[in-house]
Amino acid sequence: MDVDTLVRWLSPSKVAMLGRCEHQFFRHYLLGENKPPSAAMAFGSAFDDAVSNGCMEGIASGEVTKADSLKEIFQWTWEMGQLEVEDWRDEKPGPMLDQGVALIGNWREKIGEGIHPTSVQARLKRDFPDTGWGVEGVVDVTFCRDSGPEIVADTKTTARAWRSADARALKKTPAKAFSSLQVPCYSILTGLPVFEFHVCTRGKRPDIDVIQVPIVGQKWKEGYLAIVARARQKIKDCAASGSWMPTAWMSGHFLCSRRWCGWWKICEETFGGTRPE
Numbered sequence: 001m002d003v004d005t006l007v008r009w010l011s012p013s014k015v016a017m018l019g020r021c022e023h024q025f026f027r028h029y030l031l032g033e034n035k036p037p038s039a040a041m042a043f044g045s046a047f048d049d050a051v052s053n054g055c056m057e058g059i060a061s062g063e064v065t066k067a068d069s070l071k072e073i074f075q076w077t078w079e080m081g082q083l084e085v086e087d088w089r090d091e092k093p094g095p096m097l098d099q100g101v102a103l104i105g106n107w108r109e110k111i112g113e114g115i116h117p118t119s120v121q122a123r124l125k126r127d128f129p130d131t132g133w134g135v136e137g138v139v140d141v142t143f144c145r146d147s148g149p150e151i152v153a154d155t156k157t158t159a160r161a162w163r164s165a166d167a168r169a170l171k172k173t174p175a176k177a178f179s180s181l182q183v184p185c186y187s188i189l190t191g192l193p194v195f196e197f198h199v200c201t202r203g204k205r206p207d208i209d210v211i212q213v214p215i216v217g218q219k220w221k222e223g224y225l226a227i228v229a230r231a232r233q234k235i236k237d238c239a240a241s242g243s244w245m246p247t248a249w250m251s252g253h254f255l256c257s258r259r260w261c262g263w264w265k266i267c268e269e270t271f272g273g274t275r276p277e
């Protein structure tokens with residue numbers, strides 16, 4: 001993709017990747033390289049697919065897909081998706097299948113029951129006239145509960161049970177603690193006043209935590225647009241100089257590791273030094 005097209009609309013995931021590592025951004029978005037997903041990423045995709053399928057049926061028929069069918073959908077998508085995983089590290093496909101089946105059943109009971117989906121995986125864009133740029137994002141799902149307001153929701157999967165301190169911090173300032181990019185961006189894109197994170201924890205005791213974020217104020221939206229403007233300038237500067245630094249490597253970011261980044265081997269050979277695996 002050329003730089004002008006790339007900076008025309010920036011999404012939270014592009015901005016987050018650029019902020020984490022210029023080099024990863026360059027390889028993924030400019031060179032169009034894709035690396036095999038980690039087991040955790042493949043699990044998250046399969047789970048998202050099952051949720052999306054369930055909500056699409058909810059739009060068509062008025063009721064989210066029943067748990068037994070959702071479990072089958074998860075199984076199919078997981079069995080296909082896990083074929084792409086090359087490095088399983090300490091995970092195994094069989095136990096992850098069992099965890100996913102249990103977790104999607106839990107999702108159906110705790111989230112799917114009683115919601116009325118209104119959109120699924122909607123790619124939304126908003127232009128700002130006269131600026132020549134805008135913002136974009138893919139919204140997992142929007143829905144209503146009975147007579148309540150329309151809500152925009154994002155599903156997260158995690159392997160680790162939330163420690164109580166994490167959960168408390170998240171509930172106190174959810175957008176700040178968990179993600180400061182998606183909430184204001186999706187609020188700008190949808191105009192909806194309520195945002196929910198559905199934190200789905202796999203493991204021995206699958207669990208779903210619903211974290212509702214209050215109405216996003218104008219200050220957050222302006223803050224997000226300022227971050228996007230800086231990201232646009234950063235991309236242009238890097239492209240002009242031809243220098244895309246391994247910033248995650250240099251800062252020691254925890255996602256810069258063999259487990260989480262498919263370019264880890266290349267970077268180790270290219271940039272040298274040692275990083276924890």
Ligand code: SF4
Nearest residue numbers: 021246256261264267
């Ligand atoms: S291994 Fe680290 S420095 Fe290299 S692309 Fe990945 S995150 Fe960036």
